[in-house]
Amino acid sequence: MDVDKIFFKNLFKNLFTHPCLVKFWDEEVVQYGEGDAHFQIIMHEPIPKSELVGDPSLAFGEAYMHGNIEIKGSIRKVMESLFINKDSFLYKNPTYLKMVKFISNGVRKSRENVQYHYDIGNDFYKLWLDDTMTYSCAYFKSPEDTLTQAQKNKIDHILLKLNLHEGQTLLDIGCGWGELILTAAREFRVKALGITLSEEQYDKVRYKIDSENLSELVDVRLMDYREIRDQLFDRVVSVGMIEHVGKEHLSEYFSRVHHLLKDQGISLLHCITGRDGTGTNSWINTYIFPGGYIPSVPELIKHMEDDGFSLYDVESLRNHYTRTLEHWAQNFEQVLPLVRKNKDETFIRMWRLYLNSCAASFHTGNIDLHQLLFSKGPHNSLPWTRDYIYNSI
Template sequence: MDIDKAFYKNLFKNLFMDPCLVEFWDGDAELYGKGEAKFNIILHEPIPKSEIIRDASLAFGEAYMDGRIEIEGSVRDVIESLYNNHDSFLHQNPPYLRLAKFMTNGVKKSRENVQYHYDIGNDFYRLWLDETMTYSCAYFKSPEDSLIQAQKNKIELILRKLNLQEGQRLLDIGCGWGELILTAAQKYRVKATGITLSEEQYDKVQNRIDQENLKDLVDVHLLDYRELKEQTFDRVVSVGMLEHVGKEHLGEYFATVERMLGSNGISLLHTITGRDERGTNSWINKYIFPGGYIPTVSELIRHMEACGLYFYDAESLRNHYTRTLEHWADNFEQALPQIREGKDETFIRMWRLYLNSAAASFHSGNIDLHQLLFSKGPNNQLSWTRDYMYQ
């Protein structure tokens, strides 16, 4: 047995929680675990041991992207089996990444990071998101809800939690393609402002404001939330944006929200949360969300209270995000003929791995999604029960 194969055979011994068949580059195959293989992993060539030792997550992710590794069966099952084994490499960040998560996300760097992911093109996202172009966790009142219905449910749930009143001013930090601010203006007659760092999103929102004749109630700006000066709002919401802020800027985020909220103003934060402070994954950080950091709930509450904000409510939507990602992954596969017209196979495999690994991560409980409600000052006008959120 050559040295490379001996290294791999030892590596795969205790890697997965489910039985799997590994086929090596020379045609040899070995079954790991007891019972019928749940999936097959085919290694067309060895990955340098130095790359695996330095950063296994990045090494295997890149090998899948460029076709050195093939998976027969579900990509999600493979990743989830790794996550379910708490001794696997997916639960261990390399030392260099533990240092990198403290790198600063200033205004310029934040703009670059956001545009890297969101300015791939509206045409690309339109192929696999729902018709509202909502790119965040949906809310399934029933598991049978369609994706578009679940996204509308989510928007309505957020707006109810904010307890909106006609004529109030609402700010959406990281407004995406605008569904929330447009819905808020139409249904609650509030004056809604959206901000984004994505030029593609900004253009789309501008077009929607014009098409839906909402110029009197809705505006959008292409800028960083820290650049919005001398304005106050009754309500501030942020959906799927905080993950881009970075660990060392969490306090700055809450201090900025506190500054922008009027007296007794209410804010809702909808964000992915972690179980510990590892914060990110090296492959995700390099190829999907550069500069990202996933905070814990306790971190967020500490920062809120340090800024004098009052914390009211938290709700986990972890299972809802698993179902959302299942829809996105299915839509992505169905749209492959159109995607291949403008993207190469490496890009396609990268996004397949991202969507399926995210679904696996939520389903296994490795990460979560929370909505956190808080206010500036003790808001005594909020209902004493949660009934108003679900009427």
């Protein structure tokens, strides 16, 4: 009697929402659920039970990365079928609900974590990101918007929310490849500073500034936001950066933003938000974003209140991130011949799983994306309605 096989047969009985086929390592094929199978799972060898029970996310992720598990059909559909089923082993397993052990993200550790992910190389990201090299949730005004147009929409949306005026100063914490600060300088004539911990991003932004002759208005520095001294800003923006801060440093983040803003200065936070309070996924934390933590909206608002900020606007862009990830995943598959020139199959499987599982997470509501607009103290001159955002173009 194959004890491992009995274990997995019982496991698959209640794992997915949709009917599926499972092909075991001895070639036996079993259907779970009634009707046509939506996908097929092929197990070349059993996953050690102790690893699966101890950390199912990490165990399944590693098994797929290393080719011990194959998927025929849409990986995203597999993940959605898993996430939707609240009666599955994942949700009943108490270890799924616990947070992984966090390592403090000091300045040195934060730099290492960011460089681990973003310094894979500009050439790699350029293959599948849009023309602006924007690596965060886009904003689709129309289903027909290209990814490049949607990313430009997102930057315009943020800059309008910030209610910028010529001559103001803007700090972008975690500026990526610089499209936001460059656009702010071009369109609003503000003095913009972008900071990043990624050497690859820094080099690219510096090149863009010089090539567009914007050095009088735009600067970029390779530094941690906690290292900025003796400067105050009218506006502070952060897009997709606070997820790298870590749970124990959230209070420090808001305290530093408060310190960096002028009185009545405005800040916008664009970030992934969680729902279940766990804040992280151990597979992603191990292989994609070390040191990452996804805060909840109430958690963020509590920190804002503790630092005396006034909250003005909260907007969910969850569906927009689903579509953004769809574009990225499709682009990634289309450029695989180029990716394979420098990366092995384990890396490719890792990124395929990452992009598709994130799309599934946003689509099923496991995670969300919010923009939060807040100010240092009451800001009575802000427009009273959102017309200044939607009627300004």
